[in-house]
Amino acid sequence: MNDSLILQAALLTGIASVFLNVAGAELKKQGFIDWGKLSTHLTLVFITLASLRLFYLLITHDFQNVYVASYTSRDLPLFYRISAFWAGQEGSLLLWVWLISILSSVVILGEKPGNDGQFMAYASGMLGAITVGFLYIIVTSSNPFKRLDFIPLDGNGLNPLLQDPGMILHPPVLFLGYAGMAVPFAFAIAGVIMRREWIRDARRWLIFAWAALSMGNIIGAWWAFHVLGWGGYWGWDPVENSSLLPWLTASALLHSVMVEEREGRMRAWNFILITVTFLLVLYGTFLTRSGILQSVHAFANSGLGGILISFLILIMAASLRLFIRRWDYLRGDPVRIELSRPGLILLTAILLLVSGGTIIIGSFYPLLLELIHGYQQMVQPGYYNTLNVPVALALLLLLGLCPYIRWRRYTFDELKGKIMIPALASITAVILGFLTGVRDPIGVSSILVCTLAFTTHLREFYEASGSGDGKSLSNLWHAIERDHRRFGGYIVHIALIVMVIGVAGSSLYEKRDTFTIQPGSAHEIEDYTIKYLGTEPIQRENGIYYCAIVDIYKNGRFIDRGVPNLFYSFRFDETYQHVYIHSTLPEDLYIIYQGFEKGYALFEVRVIPLVSLIWWGGILLLIGAIVAMIPDKRRDDNAS
């Protein structure tokens, strides 16, 4: 059977669902809408069949399939045969559309009784249109079911760098965030068409997509840190940037929707932010496939760029038209920058957009230079750091003030009394930091704003646990149960503070050393002594592992035996470094073994402070997002 037929069937039912939903919504005919729902579910059935089919082909080594032959091989473990689904372009796009299609059906199934059928139909129509767009690309030029006219004995195999648990998780989680953003976008379009409030329906989806996007990026960074062996986790590569951009705009949106929900203001902002977020999601997808910017991530130019960019322009034009036609509804009382929650939210949104702007300019500047000079020049990471560190610190300062600023307008005098304790705590922390050697301006200001923000947030939890002698954990628990969104938000804020501490510590105070060493001798770095015992080659089916054995001592005491190694892959005829990381909360010892020659082994060793806080912060962020998504037992609208 020709498997591509399943995808073509999905395309047909997808198109049907768009027409039925939109016609049903325009003509207010429930019959059409019901058929539209059925088509949406049918589309999901077909795409699921296609995806299961691809899994089956991958698992059973059907090398006649081009995709299976390109990304797997006979010696590849089952685990990675499954994850090879998203190792290449065709499978990634199928995963994308599969996720959107699942979410579209979940939106319909999760519809509350009594909800406005017309609104849901517009939203489903929009989601259907996105599904159709991607299905069209898959069917016409990115078919995962292409077959060879002969059967190869073995496939090309999966790049060893991708054979890692981080790579199993990173793409699907990131795609879940991407696909998830389509849902609030569809609700926004439907809401603005009907001049109707859309945020109540979109809110939880927005948090969900934002959390997935955050986790996708964090897992990607974690993978880079553990696998790529350059001791870093973020390199401001154009493709990394492209997944950070929608995160920044979505973060702004998470805050600005509160203003619309409560006061009906910032409608235009919210519509623009969700549209821009979704366009950036498409841009990210486009960038990875087009090869227009030099990047370690980019697939070779696949010719998909053209279709994707037209898709992007189409959505941009349609949103712009809607924006102009509904200007009477979208415009409202403008929010000013002032000491009130809307004022701070506006400032937060502006700062996040500024950060996004610098990143987009940095990504495209090489392209501009290419037009002028005829060749690309890379923008160094320094550019992004110089501009974004001050913005990030300003954002953290706002984050620190946010628990104190409610919806009314405040004066500086009112704030002064409240801010005393956190301010004292911050100054104490700065002094402590100064005594232990934190003297550079970025380090000092990071400590200042992080302590401030941390203290103000902790105080909220402290106050929620009751007053006077009646403090108890159960009080705190009830407070959280009454307002999940608020406390979930606070937990996410604390997670971000923890991550910022990790980023600041690891980037400002990393120590590194490259040295050669003879077997039996030792080398010292910071408090650590590394004793090299020798290298043992271990041959396996797929290659040779050259394992260096090192004993690690801290302050003279043995703590660990590490085995950093070099892996030579027969299939790829390349050598890959496998780092050894001795991770503790205060610092990671990062050991890279680079080979043995003429009696000397070569090592690069880094002591990276606080880097594990980034990963712990990520877990806390996930917890906070989950808390924020739990429905409240009794939502008191006046609690902000």
Next chain:
Amino acid sequence: MKKETRIAIGVGIILVCLLVLGLTLKGSVVPYITVSELKSGDYMGKYIQVNGTVVEGSVEWHPKDVLLIFRLTDGKETVNVSYNGSIPNNFQEGKMVVVGGTYEDGLFKADEILVKCPSKYAGEVE
């Protein structure tokens, strides 16, 4: 505050931000040139990136001093490169590399060596 003053302050802030952005951007772009361009242009003492192929048989590795010496060529000109540091992943003779550093007195002192991805590396999925 009058509306005009607010607008003036706003425009002023935006202009200053754009200026800072432009200057930072300009300062953080590194010239990316070939070996011939290095030889013919005036790049003495400036931080630059040079691309080329590692000349076969030119690689000397002094493990004790952690010093890597090789010649880089673009087919027409060659330049001597020294690099204090470990050999990067996938660094081999005959491969395309990009070296970043400064050029002085006929020697290119590299701070970084980037090995271009082999064609088999389709790239990671993002």
